[in-house]
Amino acid sequence: MNPFPSLMRTVALVATSAVLLAGPAWAADGPAAADAQARFQSDMALCNSGRSNQGAATCRIEAKSALAAARRGNLNDAPGQYERNALKRCDVFDGSDRTDCVARMRGEGASTQGSAQGGGILRMGVTVVPAE
Incomplete structure (x- = not known):
């Protein structure tokens, strides 16, 4: 056979x-x-x-x-990914510095100037600290 x-x-x-x-x-x-x-x-x-x-x-x-x-299948365009990446920049700060950074990244009371093409984006916020 x-x-x-x-x-x-x-x-x-x-x-x-x-x-x-x-x-x-x-x-x-x-x-x-x-x-x-x-x-x-x-x-x-x-x-x-x-x-x-x-x-x-x-x-x-x-x-x-x-x-x-x-x-x-490695390209992640998940909702909220852009904001999470932006907020990671604030991980190097502690306390009120981190809180201020998060506010700037979210555009809360911050002015923005510059561009990625121009070399960077500058976000500036003003925090008023009362005198002691």
Whole structure:
């Protein structure tokens, strides 16, 4: 008896099952992949327009890196992520200095000037301290 035809049928069955079962998973990634590709195209258009906050070469590298991260599922655009990142800047302070920093990051009574493209954003708030 030759086991080869039986083995080939088993391999073919496993391969077919894998393709059929993977189909829905690929379809589920379709919209996410399309969104990532659309975002990449938008990012590249911004890079090529010269209106980004970076040099053109750096901007293109960042756009490609963001696309790769999105394809791996590592690009986190969770709601509130921007604010959490901004507030992390205040972690180096203690007490009232930290409280003042958080207020500035949230835009509470702070004036803002500058830009990322210009080298940085300066947030300034005034705290009145009564005389002792």
